[in-house]
């Protein structure tokens with residue numbers, strides 16, 4: 369018995385049942401297109417998993433499409449190129465710009481990790497290790513980028529058309545639409561990338577999509593809604609007011625992309641009512657400073673309220689007394705002042721970066737305040753602090769934690785369950801959906817909502833599992 373084979377195969381190879389390492393292979397019309405090529409982050413097997421094979425020969429890929437520049441979506445591109453991929457990498461214009469900052473930083477981190485590991489191994493009489501990839505591989509990768517505008521349609525391969533739409537997640541983040549000419553009628557695959565929350569400032573909201581034969585969708589927060597954003601912002605105002613009365617410094621560990629810019633934005637909006645002229649605001653992160661400059665080169669991507677701020681003031685990022693610190697010496701000088709500073713520094717989970725130096729100098733002071741504005745993964749210093757650790761170890765030194773700790777839950781760059789379900793609800797005919805980029809409890813909860821509300825046919829992608837449509 370013969371049956372016409374469905375013509376498109378989707379193989380979810382990463383971020384299937386976990387939130388990092390996004391990588392999906394689409395095979396259609398005799399071509400192979402890779403969606404995202406992200407790094408696995410976290411867990412003790414992280415290094416080995418990132419260095420492992422791709423599960424296909426990179427030289428046999430015809431095109432790569434990336435949804436956005438977070439490292440868990442693009443971090444392994446240089447490895448893909450080093451191992452033989454020589455075709456185009458399609459991305460939005462802003463993602464292409466941001467990819468340079470992100471991948472150069474990743475190469476520097478990889479070099480530092482390898483050097484540290486090599487020293488340990490050499491003392492044991494073992495051979496040194498090589499970094500995951502080099503700056504040279506990053507340069508080779510950046511040369512392959514082919515930037516596109518949102519809304520533009522481009523035939524990237526014969527019979528395969530690509531379009532990006534706003535995902536509202538970070539600068540340049542896109543929903544990916546692939547349209548395949550398969551003889552009779554077009555078939556459409558929509559990949560959500562990471563979907564942002566509708567209430568977030570600066571960037572436009574995620575674009576409602578209407579047509580798809582298959583939806584490949586993230587589910588990071590598929591099991592919950594975030595706290596109300598405006599309430600969270602009011603809480604930040606109260607914390608800063610009380611902190612001024614305490615008379616110490618305020619430390620805010622923040623990721624360089626998205627969160628740092630949003631914090632600057634809220635401080636600009638509330639400059640007067642929060643009495644911020646009494647503080648020195650410091651962005652102590654060369655990377656966040658570069659990213660903030662990049663945001664300002666892409667104001668065409670901002671939402672209406674932020675564009676109005678650009679026209680009429682206050683400027684969303686250039687606070688009247690903001691200091692962007694790049695130099696290490698200047699960063700160290702900040703530590704000599706015990707009061708009057710709001711310091712934003714990375715890393716967001718305190719497992720690296722300049723924030724660790726500031727924590728060392730401020731954690732023990734009871735008039736200082738630490739404000740956590742993002743997710744703190746298990747095993748990080750940030751998580752220890754959020755969980756109420758009385759002592760922590762920094763640079764081999766035991767430090768008593770007496771600073772006040774605050775956790776602000778409502779500033780996520782991801783849509784919660786309601787937002788994800790609402791975005792899916794715009795598709796006509798509620799097409800089959802494959803859930804990725806979420807741990808199992810989150811995926812299962814979202815699957816239930818989509819099944820009950822829309823009678824959607826939902827698949828939870830398994831690593832290496834194939835879906836045909």
Ligand SMILES: [Zn+2]
Pocket residue numbers: 436438537562
């Ligand atoms: Zn992301």
